[in-house]
């Protein structure tokens with residue numbers, strides 16, 4: 001008799017520090033049709049997404065470096081990206 005395999009958590013990689021983690025430990029950022037990025041707390045929004053650790057360092061570094069926006073072809077200003085990073089951080093803190 002073999003035991004059923006433990007249910008594996010889906011794993012995703014943080015685009016900032018490139019650490020693989022359980023999906024639930026990451027926050028998803030999605031590119032909308034209008035070219036702006038949005039936080040996707042449910043992980044269910046359609047579109048291209050990137051994952052980040054729920055960690056201030058990863059979120060701020062990544063959005064500041066514009067790497068997400070480049071990777072996803074987002075059209076956002078520095079100001080908008082800063083606002084988004086604050087939004088993500090707030091979200092992570094309430095979780």
Ligand SMILES: [Zn+2]
Nearest residue numbers: 014017053058
């Ligand atoms: Zn990270």
